Amino acid sequence: MDLSGARTLVVGATGVLGDALAGALRSEGVVLALAGRSAPTAQDDEPVFTFDALDLERCAAVVDEAADALGGLDLLVVAIGVAAFGEKAETDVVTEHLLTVNAQAPMAFGRAALPHLTESGGTLAMISAILADVPTPGMAAYSASKAALSAWLTATRPAVRRQGVRVLDVRPPHIETGLADRAVAGTVPDGIKPGSDVDTLVGQVLEALRADRRTVTFDLRAGEYALG
Numbered sequence: 001m002d003l004s005g006a007r008t009l010v011v012g013a014t015g016v017l018g019d020a021l022a023g024a025l026r027s028e029g030v031v032l033a034l035a036g037r038s039a040p041t042a043q044d045d046e047p048v049f050t051f052d053a054l055d056l057e058r059c060a061a062v063v064d065e066a067a068d069a070l071g072g073l074d075l076l077v078v079a080i081g082v083a084a085f086g087e088k089a090e091t092d093v094v095t096e097h098l099l100t101v102n103a104q105a106p107m108a109f110g111r112a113a114l115p116h117l118t119e120s121g122g123t124l125a126m127i128s129a130i131l132a133d134v135p136t137p138g139m140a141a142y143s144a145s146k147a148a149l150s151a152w153l154t155a156t157r158p159a160v161r162r163q164g165v166r167v168l169d170v171r172p173p174h175i176e177t178g179l180a181d182r183a184v185a186g187t188v189p190d191g192i193k194p195g196s197d198v199d200t201l202v203g204q205v206l207e208a209l210r211a212d213r214r215t216v217t218f219d220l221r222a223g224e225y226a227l228g
């Protein structure tokens with residue numbers, strides 16, 4: 001897609017990756033709206049929206065409000081998520097939280113965006129995680145939530161392609177953003193090392209968007225990203 005002038009909503013713009021993606025997209029000349037649990041830092045007259053991912057109706061409403069403010073929508077980027085680790089993550093309450101924030105809320109944003117993206121021939125881009133490809137011990141519920149989102153994106157892609165909408169699933173490895181320190185339960189298992197850094201991931205996402213790719217994945221053995 002042509003990023004210059006693309007009317008774009010970044011959801012999770014208070015987060016490290018969401019904020020970095022918003023900044024990089026702004027530099028490419030997209031027209032931004034930002035959404036976060038609290039108000040993200042915007043520039044100039046960029047519209048800002050707030051939501052809680054546990055309120056799925058509000059998630060959908062944010063998309064319509066942003067599309068109204070931007071005069072349409074060419075790109076939705078979803079970068080919300082929470083982690084949980086170990087035995088403390090394996091409860092019904094924590095699992096429901098992970099599944100809601102990591103899978104159901106992004107799906108609610110995506111469903112609400114599809115009519116707007118169909119109109120513009122736009123792109124739906126979401127960050128799932130390498131855990132969708134490599135479910136990891138000590139992160140069973142977290143892996144399941146990311147696999148759920150990735151499966152939804154994979155199944156949605158061919159269905160919406162006929163309407164001219166592209167779907168990008170970004171599955172990064174561990175990146176030091178502090179996400180693990182903000183886990184809703186448990187602490188990160190020993191020995192999990194960062195596979196990438198924020199700037200490299202952001203560069204890969206922008207390249208994938210420009211080239212209308214379907215996936216950004218990470219090969220742990222080679223230590224390299226691949227665009228699918």
Ligand SMILES: NC(=O)c1ccc[n+]([C@@H]2O[C@H](COP(=O)([O-])OP(=O)(O)OC[C@H]3O[C@@H](n4cnc5c(N)ncnc54)[C@H](OP(=O)(O)O)[C@@H]3O)[C@@H](O)[C@H]2O)c1
Nearest residue numbers: 012014015016017037052053080081129173174175177179
């Ligand atoms: N960092 C990694 O190693 C890594 C690896 C693979 C995938 N990812 C994924 O990348 C995405 C961004 O993560 P990050 O590393 O940038 O972490 P982050 O800085 O903690 O960002 C997480 C974002 O999710 C938002 N969020 C969490 N719970 C929410 C809720 N109930 N309602 C609304 N927003 C909520 C946060 O809002 P607040 O600012 O209000 O907390 C924040 O904007 C996540 O989906 C994460 O799973 C990260």
